[in-house]
Amino acid sequence: xxxxxxxxxxxxxxxxxSARKKFCAFCKDKxxxxxxxxxxxxxxxxxxxxxxxxxxxxxxxxxxxxxxxKAIKRARQMALIRFTEEKKRIx
Amino acid sequence: MSSRYEIGxxxxxEVSEEEVKKIIESITATITKxxxxxxxxxxxxxxxxxxxxxxxxxxxxxxxxxxxxxxxIATLERRLKQMEKVLRFITLRLDDKLKKSHKLTKRWAKIxxxxxxxxxxxxxxxxxxxxxxxxxxxxxxxx
Numbered sequence: 001x002x003x004x005x006x007x008x009x010x011x012x013x014x015x016x017x018s019a020r021k022k023f024c025a026f027c028k029d030k031x032x033x034x035x036x037x038x039x040x041x042x043x044x045x046x047x048x049x050x051x052x053x054x055x056x057x058x059x060x061x062x063x064x065x066x067x068x069x070k071a072i073k074r075a076r077q078m079a080l081i082r083f084t085e086e087k088k089r090i091x
Numbered sequence: 092m093s094s095r096y097e098i099g100x101x102x103x104x105e106v107s108e109e110e111v112k113k114i115i116e117s118i119t120a121t122i123t124k125x126x127x128x129x130x131x132x133x134x135x136x137x138x139x140x141x142x143x144x145x146x147x148x149x150x151x152x153x154x155x156x157x158x159x160x161x162x163x164i165a166t167l168e169r170r171l172k173q174m175e176k177v178l179r180f181i182t183l184r185l186d187d188k189l190k191k192s193h194k195l196t197k198r199w200a201k202i203x204x205x206x207x208x209x210x211x212x213x214x215x216x217x218x219x220x221x222x223x224x225x226x227x228x229x230x231x232x233x234x
Contacts, residue, residue, distance in 0.1 A: 030199055032192035037099075037154065063195070078099060078181055079140040079150065 022059025026068075034064065036071040039080035046072060050084045093127070093160050100171060100180035101150040104137060111151055114176065118155065121167060127159035144178045156185070 025044075026034065036042070045053050045060070045068055052072055055065040075081040098118070102111055119129055135152035144150070164182055171180040 027199075030196075032195055063191070074181060074183075076141075078101065078152075078179055079142060079144055082141045 024059060024061040024064055026064040027061055031064075034067045034071045036074035036078070036080070039075050042068070042072050042075055042081060046081065048085070049087055050082050093158050095130070095156065095158050095185040096164055097154065097156050097183045097185055098164075098167065098171075098180065099152070099154040099182075101140075101144070101152055101178040103145075103147055103176050103178055104149040104151060106151070106176050110176070111153075114174065115153055115155075117170075118167065121170070122155075122157050122159050122163065125160055125163045127157050127163060129155065129157045131156040147178065150178055 045058055047053060052069055055062065058065075060068060072081060076083055102114060106114075115132070115134075119132070122129055131154075133154050135154070137149050138152050140148060140150050168180070168182055171177050
């Protein structure tokens, strides 16, 4: 038996295009401490239904993600950001 | 030991302006009595809440930043809890993470220096915009 190879029948292997590299939005603007009061900025990091995006989706670094999740939770406590919202059905 | 604190609270919308002033004064008075210094007091005024609290759709937002003794904050929290006209409140210590943020700013300064150096040296050799753009992106992820 012939060993299996990527090239298979002599064709070159399939090329996969890598996605554009993500970067931390807070490192870019050089923000050291995230404030829970500017809720308009925080809303970029929550989904339609109000869930916090994971770091692998939003691309924020570990230090800022930790602060961000805390800031969002504080903003929720002060009714600046919604806890949840039902998904609107498209009929 | 005094440190910087931030106190935020929401007052019910039914309350008149005079009563709002009374509530704010009672809080600022307790801080100044304990030899605290009020740095900043910003009133957002009436604002729509993200969700109804006790069937109220609006709220009067007030934020106070002050340098006070820690023991006073405990008494302030107790007082805010007893107030029926205050819907929600939050107290934070502000200089919690300053040490680590100082480290970050140092690192960013270092990265900026290196980026400048590389940009200068490469700019002399060849001036291709695509190449420089790629370099910036890779630097951003390293942080």
